[in-house]
């Protein structure tokens with residue numbers, strides 16, 4: 482099986498309030514994106530890493546990984562899903578039978594074991610699967626005024642993480658159809674669900690956090706230092 486990793490890294494990360502896109506902020510010795518790319522490039526099951534970049538990106542070419550033979554870049558789009566679709570279009574021309582392993586640029590702490598576990602889950606989830614973590618807190622549903630309406634059974638609730646692993650051709654067609662129908666798509670599984678596919682859940686580590694707010698940087702640095 483051929484596996485193409487896709488890294489949407491075309492966002493500007495406005496919630497970080499930093500002077501550059503969050504994936505280029507430093508985490509110890511190198512940037513968040515550099516750590517993320519290292520994790521994917523080091524995995525022997527991954528044949529190629531396609532990074533989707535902002536059209537005016539001026540940081541990527543300075544990364545030591547930018548010249549890696551297993552790495553290639555495409556121009557991303559308006560939203561995360563558009564960036565993923567641009568990379569899927571490229572992957573489809575390379576090998577329509579490949580599988581896509583889509584991973585957020587902003588999740589540098591992903592472990593080698595979790596990537597392997599997800600890839601191997603194809604035997605029980607031939608339609609594709611995602612890394613996910615069970616919800617620990619009691620979950621509440623609110624109304625618009627901020628009052629509790631009910632308690633949601635957490636036994637069936639999961640945090641959707643990345644990587645998310647699907648056949649390139651089916652993910653590409655369902656993602657483009659969902660986008661054309663103006664469905665809100667915040668991860669790859671949403672597009673598959675929308676098309677009636679039920680992706681598998683593979684329990685991953687909770688320290689595979691997405692760096693979104695400034696506070697997350699310290700936490701990510703701690704997790705990286707424990708690897």
Ligand code: C5P
Pocket residue numbers: 488489490491492493494504533557558559560561562564565585586587691692693
């Ligand atoms: O903003 P958020 O944390 O949801 O972004 C998730 C990932 O999607 C980030 O790695 C970001 O760079 C990427 N992204 C993208 N293209 C966009 C918007 C976000 O590749 N237009």
